[in-house]
Amino acid sequence: MLKVHLTGHDKYYGLTDVIRLWFDGSVEDKESCEILCPAGPDIRIESILQEDGSSICRTDDGRVYKPLGTPLEPGREIKRSLYLAMKDITGREAAWGCLTGIRPTLVAMEADSEEVLIRDYYVRPDKAHLAMETAKEEMRLLDLIPEEDISIYVGIPFCPSRCTYCSFISEDITKHMDRLAYYEQALEKEIRLLSPRINRSIASLYIGGGTPTVLEDKEFASLLDCVMSSFRLAKGTEITVEAGRPDTLTDYKLEVMRSHGINRICINPQTMNSATLVRLNRKHTADDIRYWYGKASDMGFSVINMDLIAGLPGETPEDLLSSVRSLIGLDPKNITIHTLYKKRRANISKAEVMDRGGERKGIDEALQEAYGLLHKAGYHPYYMYRQKDTEKGLENTGFAKGDTGCLYNVAMMTDYRDVLSFGAGSSSKRCFRQEGPDSKRRVERCSTIKDALGYIARFEEMARKKADFFGF
């Protein structure tokens, strides 16, 4: 069993995140000031925070690990000394080095150079390059969003069937059809209650889920009527609808989106391998994706995004690359590649998602090759985030052609712009500039009740809560 003893600090959480890059199942034992990991090798490591704020790790067989490079704040020092020890003990490094957080581009913005990410955080050079390239584009897009503006999210947490890997709040409407209409009505009421009080310009609007296009034609049109008549949107404002599952699309819904001025839609295959789609419990084929993409494209939607997932169960690296090539052939303006991650509620096992032992080769390499294909086809990365429990801690990256990066995604994923969200399970946030030379940010969040039935009963209370939160 791996034991990590904490001396001079109590950063259990950060160290557990580092151990998780190699082994699951760590537990904290605060009485003995130790993190215990039965899946790890039989060794005891002492993680020491020294008086000068630096950190070393010492193993019980006498090895000492002391990071070189620029001194970091104590929380990061402790993580990087343990990273050095774990890398040496396991003989395997992590693509993102000791960066375990969900926002590597925030660190890249601070570091301001690939060399610093490589030297101080042990990030692999290709990831350091990706992080810097993405961070620069994120900052450029952020500059297009005035700080006093707000972005809006409207959420429909329902889907026609549950994908096996799904971890989102997503009711199966095949069982709860009756709830969907009531939910849509409650959502409209919440929008009508709160929208007149918004005293800020709206930078972008995103209707997401779940799958918003799961609504019946009439309800879908009613929701778009409500949204477009309630929010004061300047001409040309980015408005996205996630039409993620092509099995929910109809000619009518595409026409309604077009006539309401929706200028960005997502048609998400996740893979262009139809056999995998069946295994994932998605009720559509790769041909359905081509068909609806072609229709939407012919109707003139200016930006179409298509999502893929790397590391789907049963897929080889070549399957991912084949999907990437298919999408490049369709030529959407945006392509986003996620890495499969495991959350508690998903129907697939952790073993299907992650390969902690390092025997399964290929996802990391396939991602690198996919990024190369995208670059060659004229796409550049514009936003990025990571989730815990992905294979090798790998990332999710949005790619765009030209100036089509999604402003909402950038506003949502950074700590720099406010987002007001409507609907069950949605989260609003306010970003504050901290006083001081390092201009760090503070983010406050306001969550809405997750359960759709609870939301239907309590949407007025949710609207009041958010009005207080934003001071409307």
Ligand code: SF4
């Ligand atoms: S479409 Fe998306 S939100 Fe819906 S079940 Fe599948 S993964 Fe989950």
